[in-house]
Amino acid sequence: MRVTVNQDVCVGAGMCALTAPRVFDQDEAGVVTLLVAEPGDEEARATAREAATLCPSGAVRIIE
Numbered sequence: 001m002r003v004t005v006n007q008d009v010c011v012g013a014g015m016c017a018l019t020a021p022r023v024f025d026q027d028e029a030g031v032v033t034l035l036v037a038e039p040g041d042e043e044a045r046a047t048a049r050e051a052a053t054l055c056p057s058g059a060v061r062i063i064e
């Protein structure tokens with residue numbers, strides 16, 4: 001599984017970092033940053049998938 005983020009469309013809502021804090025963070029402007037591109041355990045993978053669902057801008061993509 002691979003996680004990607006698109007900082008150009010991120011609106012800084014923060015759902016990703018709240019939902020999967022081990023996978024996503026936000027910079028000073030609130031824009032998403034990716035901490036782990038290939039989460040190694042199931043808990044991180046599950047929360048990353050949930051973050052992709054919750055992200056209001058479609059900035060988070062999961063490639064299974």
Ligand code: SF4
Binds near residue numbers: 011017058
């Ligand atoms: S949830 Fe989506 S829009 Fe919000 S900070 Fe994360 S990537 Fe950006």
